[in-house]
Amino acid sequence: MLQEFIRSLFLIFMAEMGDKTQILAMAFATQFKIYEVLLGVFIGSFLNHGVAVALGSYLSNLLPMGAIQIAAGFLFIGFALWTLKSDEEEDEENTGRNFGPILTVAFAFFIGELGDKTQLTAITLSVDAKYPIFVLLGTVSGMVLTSGLGIFVGSKIGDKVPELAIKIASAGIFLFFGIIKLYTSLPKTYINITNVIIFFILLSISIYILLRPIFKSRRGEISSLKEVALTIYKRSHRIKKRK
Template sequence: MTAFMTALTFVILAEMGDKTQLLGMAFATRYPWPTVMGGVFVATLLNHLLAVVIGSYLTMFIPLQYVQIIAAASFIIFGLWTIRGDELNGEDKDTHHSPFWTVTIAFFIAEMGDKTQLATIALAAQFANEMIPVWLGTTAGMMIANAIGILVGVVLGKKIPEGLVKWVAAISFIFFGMYGLYEYLPHEMLTIPVMAGGIVVIFLAIIFVAKLGGNKLPREQP
C-alpha cells in the first residue's frame, strides 16, 4: 500500500501542467471524454508497465543505496522540470486513426521520456520488489490527473491555474527529493556546510529555471 500511495501521489503531482495532461485536455475538446480517458488508460498501462520493468531491474545492476540516491536526486530534477513547464508540439494533430487510437498512440508517444514516465522508473527502482503496486499507482495517478485536467479545462471551461498548481507540485517534488538525499546519502557527508551549500544551489536552480521558463512565483491578486 505504501508503494501504491507513493506512486499515486507523485504521479498526480508530476502530471499537473505536464505536456500529457495538456494533450488530454486538447483531445477532450474534440472527442468525447470517455474516448479520451480510454485512450489515456490504455497508453498509460503499456507505457508505465515498460517503465516499472526497467526501474525494477535497475537494482540488479546498481546497488540499492545508489538507486535510492539517484531516485531522490531525480525528484529534485522533476521539480525543476515542473517549474519550467511543458507545451504541446503538435502531438494532438494526428487524424489518420480513429479517435480512440489517435489518443492512445499520441499519448503513448508523448509519454516516452516524459517526467511522469521517468518518475515511474525512479519509483519502481525505489520499490524494487513491489512492481505491481507501483504500476497500478502510477496508472491511477495519471487517470486522476487527466480527469482533473479534462474537468477543469473542458467541463468548467477554465484553464488549470498553472502558476499555483505547478509551484505546489514542484516544491513537493523538491522537498521529497531533498529528504530522500538526506536519508540515503552517507551521514558523514552531511555536514552543515554541505547541506547549506546544497540548499543554496537548489534555490538558485529554482530561480534560474523559473526565469528560463518565464514563470513567476504565484502571488495573490489585489
C-alpha cells in the same frame, strides 16, 4: 503494497498537473468523447509505464540499493525543477486522427511519455518497490485521474485555472521526497552545514531561473493550459445550451 500504490498515484498525479500531457488530454477532449480520451490515456500510459516499471525492476537487481536511493533523491529534485520549466518550451505532440479516437489518444500518450518525467518517475519508484505491479497500477491511475480532473476543471472554470500554484505545489512535492531520500541515503560525512548551504543556494538559483520566464509570460499572455481549458469551457457550455 497499498502504500506503494498510493505513493505512485500521488507522485504521478502531482507530476502531471499542468504538464504537457495533461494539456494534451484536455485538447483531445475538445475533439473526442471524454470516455474515449480517458480510455486512450489508460492504454497509452499502461504500455508506457509498463516498460518503465519492467526496466526499474531489472535495474534493482543489478545496482546496489544505496546507490539507487541516492540516484532517486537527485532524480526527484531534477523532476521538481523539470516541473517548473515553461510548457511553451515543449514541442506540441501530433494529435492526428489516423487511428480512431481511442488509439489516437493511446498512441499520442505512449509516444509523448517516452523519456518524460512521469516515465522516469515510474522507473525510479519501481527500482526499490516490493510490488512493482502496484507501482504500475498507481502510476497509470495517476495519469487517468489527472487527465480527467484537467478536463473537468477546464469545463467548469476555463482559463481561471491556477496554473502557477499547481506548478509550485507539484515541484514542492518532488523536492520534499528528493531531499528526504538524500538525507536518509547519503553517507553522513556528506551531510554538513557547508554542503547543505551550497545545495540550497544552487537549488534557489535554479528555481529562480526557471520561475522567472513563467512570471514574465503571465503579463498579458495566455498559456497553453489556460487556452485549452478555455476551449473546453466554451464547448461544455455550448452543449448545455443545446439541451
